[in-house]
Amino acid sequence: MRRKEREVTDWETIQELLKHCHIVRIAMFDETYPYVVPVNFGYEWIGQQLILYIHGAAHGKKVRCIEKNAHVSVEMDRKHRLIEAGTNAPEYSYAYQSFIGYGQAEFINDVHEKMHALDLLMSHETGKGLTGYDPLPKQTLKNTGVIKIILDDFSCKENLHPDEK
Template sequence: MRRKKRQVTDLAAIKNLVEKSQVVRIALNGENYPYVVPVNFGYEWEEEKLTLFVHGASEGKKVSMIKSDPKVAIEMDGNHKLVQGTLNASSYSYAYQSLIGFGEAEIIEELEEKRRALHILMDHAAKGAPFDEIPEGMLKRTGIIKITLASYTMKENVHPDDK
């Protein structure tokens, strides 16, 4: 990381950003160009290890790209706020938090693992809302992608009013 003063190493702060984020961008290796797609997600921590779960169609561009090359990069961000400059636009800045990670994606096929992933995803997306059991037929048709991150880093630029 080039600007070490912006690096965040506090695990509680990293977990807080993941909890507050509702969208993760997944970068996949494309045929001619990288492919980036924003998706909703669920997550779980095992100490410092972060795993993400994404749902969608059981076939399509994301799925075929993952089957071809499971290496992915992810990005999520938040706490955006303009930092007004004093003279002109060149003295302005921007406050933010961002997390970038690298890992591997896999397509989950086993029904109980899909069910568990969907519960994790819904718990993140709709905290506290009741969630009915998922019919087996729906589980079979739903695609679940599990992303296990090998590494991640977070950085932030704190707004002067929030210091």
């Protein structure tokens, strides 16, 4: 990381960033160009390892890309705000928090693991898990694609606005 002073290593800050991000951008390998798709997600920590869960159609470009190459990278960000620090362009900056990770994507087929992943996703997005809703019909669950991303490595950065320091 070039700007070491912006690196975030504080565990609580990293958890807070994830808690408040609701879109993760997933970059995958495609034929000619990288393919990036924004999706909502659920997550869990197993020790120091972060696992993301996303859902969507069981077929499509995202699925085809992962079938060809399971290596993915992810990006999340928040706290966007212009920092106006003077009267000249070089004195301006931008406040943010960002998360970048690298890992392996895999498809979940086990019904119990799918339910667990969807429960985490609903908990993250709504504040209540699947138990707060009518049970999912078995056919819906069967037709829903769920992808698990096990992150091998990640880093976080931030440039706080002066009002937040």
